[in-house]
Amino acid sequence: MKKIFSLIIMSLLVLNCSEDQDDNLTIGPSMASVGFSFSHEWDGTLINSSNLQTETVTNEHGEVINMTRIRYLISRLELINENGDTYLFDGYKFTDLEDETTYDFEPANNSIPVGNYTLKFIWGFNETDNIDGAYPDLNSASWNWPAMLGGGYHFLQFDGMYNVDTTPDPFNYHNGTARVSDGVFEQNFAVIDLPTSINITNDATIEVKMNIAEFFKNPNSWDLNVLNTPLMPNYDAQKMMQENVLSVFAIGSITQ
Amino acid sequence: MKLNGLYIALIFTLSFTSCGSDDDNDDYVNQPTPAPLNIPQIFSDYILDPVIPIDNPQTVEGIALGKKLFFDPILSANNTQSCASCHRPQNAFSDLPRFSVGIDGIPGDRNSMPIFNLAWNYDDRFFWDGRAFSLEHQALEPVTNPIEMHNTWEVVVQRLQEHPEYPSMFNSAFGNGPITEEKATKAIAQFERTLISANSKFDRHLLGLATLTPEEENGLNVFMDEDRGDCFHCHGNPNNPLWTDNQFHNNGLDATFADLGLGEVTGDPADNGKFRSPSLRNLAFTAPYMHDGRFNTLDEVINHYSEGLQNSPTIDPLMKKVDEGGVHLSDEDKADLKAFLLSLSDPSFINNPDFQN
Numbered sequence: 001m002k003k004i005f006s007l008i009i010m011s012l013l014v015l016n017c018s019e020d021q022d023d024n025l026t027i028g029p030s031m032a033s034v035g036f037s038f039s040h041e042w043d044g045t046l047i048n049s050s051n052l053q054t055e056t057v058t059n060e061h062g063e064v065i066n067m068t069r070i071r072y073l074i075s076r077l078e079l080i081n082e083n084g085d086t087y088l089f090d091g092y093k094f095t096d097l098e099d100e101t102t103y104d105f106e107p108a109n110n111s112i113p114v115g116n117y118t119l120k121f122i123w124g125f126n127e128t129d130n131i132d133g134a135y136p137d138l139n140s141a142s143w144n145w146p147a148m149l150g151g152g153y154h155f156l157q158f159d160g161m162y163n164v165d166t167t168p169d170p171f172n173y174h175n176g177t178a179r180v181s182d183g184v185f186e187q188n189f190a191v192i193d194l195p196t197s198i199n200i201t202n203d204a205t206i207e208v209k210m211n212i213a214e215f216f217k218n219p220n221s222w223d224l225n226v227l228n229t230p231l232m233p234n235y236d237a238q239k240m241m242q243e244n245v246l247s248v249f250a251i252g253s254i255t256q
Numbered sequence: 257m258k259l260n261g262l263y264i265a266l267i268f269t270l271s272f273t274s275c276g277s278d279d280d281n282d283d284y285v286n287q288p289t290p291a292p293l294n295i296p297q298i299f300s301d302y303i304l305d306p307v308i309p310i311d312n313p314q315t316v317e318g319i320a321l322g323k324k325l326f327f328d329p330i331l332s333a334n335n336t337q338s339c340a341s342c343h344r345p346q347n348a349f350s351d352l353p354r355f356s357v358g359i360d361g362i363p364g365d366r367n368s369m370p371i372f373n374l375a376w377n378y379d380d381r382f383f384w385d386g387r388a389f390s391l392e393h394q395a396l397e398p399v400t401n402p403i404e405m406h407n408t409w410e411v412v413v414q415r416l417q418e419h420p421e422y423p424s425m426f427n428s429a430f431g432n433g434p435i436t437e438e439k440a441t442k443a444i445a446q447f448e449r450t451l452i453s454a455n456s457k458f459d460r461h462l463l464g465l466a467t468l469t470p471e472e473e474n475g476l477n478v479f480m481d482e483d484r485g486d487c488f489h490c491h492g493n494p495n496n497p498l499w500t501d502n503q504f505h506n507n508g509l510d511a512t513f514a515d516l517g518l519g520e521v522t523g524d525p526a527d528n529g530k531f532r533s534p535s536l537r538n539l540a541f542t543a544p545y546m547h548d549g550r551f552n553t554l555d556e557v558i559n560h561y562s563e564g565l566q567n568s569p570t571i572d573p574l575m576k577k578v579d580e581g582g583v584h585l586s587d588e589d590k591a592d593l594k595a596f597l598l599s600l601s602d603p604s605f606i607n608n609p610d611f612q613n
Contacts, residue, residue, distance in 0.1 A: 133495035170573035
């Protein structure tokens with residue numbers, strides 16, 4: 001028994017020693033682990049599970065709104081360094097604003113060299129990934145996009161009431177594949193390419209901010225009196241959403 | 257050489273540890289037999305695995321005990337009602353009356369919920385208002401509810417302890433030791449998790465084993481069309497064959513609430529009038545419908561969503577055109593929607609001999 005313990009202890013010592021030697025060779029880490037933390041706001045007012053349903057907001061066009069439900073999907077997050085090297089993270093991110101445990105994204109392959117990066121990701125799923133019924137977790141969340149509209153998955157479900165100061169009416173701002181005509185569909189994902197430089201010097205959490213108000217703002221000022229529901233089969237509304245999402249995201253603070 | 261020695265030493269250590277575990281197992285004479293759930297292909301193909309609590313694995317002995325308890329009126333104060341009195345197998349474990357009547361002849365105020373596929377309720381919140389977290393906790397309540405079984409768990413445990421068969425069944429399922437309410441509800445939950453329904457005509461259609469009629473096909477399109485039924489945002493879709501989101505919604509039944517539902521549980525006025533979406537499976541057997549059983553037929557249910565919506569401050573925005581009472585489906589679409597909904601019913605579930613007393 002003594003011999004066994006000696007062997008185990010010795011081997012542990014050997015392993016520890018070699019790690020220490022490695023550490024001494026470099027001044028700072030050459031590699032860093034990165035994670036993402038998503039925050040949500042309405043033009044500067046933080047929105048989370050506590051106030052999603054209680055905050056009353058006004059959109060660009062002037063409709064007074066109460067929000068009920070916001071869920072969205074992004075995929076293919078990648079960091080690109082100054083040399084153009086790309087670090088693509090596995091998986092996709094499904095966020096439900098009612099569930100704050102979904103705000104963070106810790107990819108499995110999260111190790112990258114330290115350096116300067118920009119962030120790029122796909123709003124929704126691109127053509128390759130948007131496979132009808134392929135993701136059990138998204139199916140279980142009833143996140144599917146109807147086959148008659150091209151199938152695959154929702155990119156966004158944003159439900160609420162507008163004109164709550166006068167005559168409240170429902171809106172369902174849902175985004176996914178666009179139907180051109182019966183049986184003819186057009187991909188509707190968006191490439192979100194954020195220009196802000198992200199300097200990674202150590203293990204880091206990158207905050208990605210969503211400004212919900214931007215869905216109604218730029219370049220299309222959204223008139224909820226006209227475009228409220230149903231919007232899923234409405235080609236023009238779907239393409240306007242694809243345009244408006246481009247200004248929704250921004251880089252926030254980098255914690256490292 | 258040194259490395260070889262280390263490997264041998266490690267292997268020896270591991271072997272020694274394994275032997276120790278085996279010895280422990282041998283001492284535990286009542287080791288129950290694992291009985292993992294038989295997950296239907298359409299579930300394993302499309303949705304996440306079921307929720308099984310780590311401290312209550314499915315076992316042959318636990319399921320058998322749970323089944324006996326489920327059908328045994330010993331749980332009620334006057335020995336007249338079992339779980340199955342209000343959760344009848346032939347009604348997909350729901351009940352025929354709008355409100356079930358308890359042992360003292362007093363009716364409740366909610367319709368008895370059907371019981372199937374409960375292990376796939378991922379948020380693990382039960383009852384129409386979500387007040388019980390986990391199936392084990394749900395099973396505690398009807399025994400002590402004064403208008404249901406009107407009993408105490410102390411009495412139940414004593415009766416079970418004095419019973420000729422239960423003590424040995426509990427020992428087989430959970431090892432030696434006193435009978436407890438926790439063990440009883442664990443067993444009932446194990447049995448309930450075996451109540452799996454996945455063999456409707458539509459399930460067989462998904463597996464390529466059945467063909468929908470043109471009416472059922474159109475009904476599915478009404479169900480999936482945001483411009484018509486738009487049922488799928490709360491009630492699943494062909495890729496989510498649970499046919500419920502198990503979430504809480506105000507579906508426009510009333511302008512004011514006699515029953516606050518989820519709001520009563522959370523204390524949040526924003527939750528008033530919200531109830532858990534029931535599955536649309538087995539509707540052929542589960543009338544009447546809604547949390548208060550107000551609709552006797554599927555036609556009444558469809559008419560409600562089509563023309564009868566009532567506005568209120570917490571109405572779900574998915575209830576479109578509430579100012580017009582709903583989306584006003586055509587008669588043909590209503591009939592086809594009903595045909596599709598009935599294709600989700602599973603006669604083999606209500607006739608499964610494993611689920612009968």
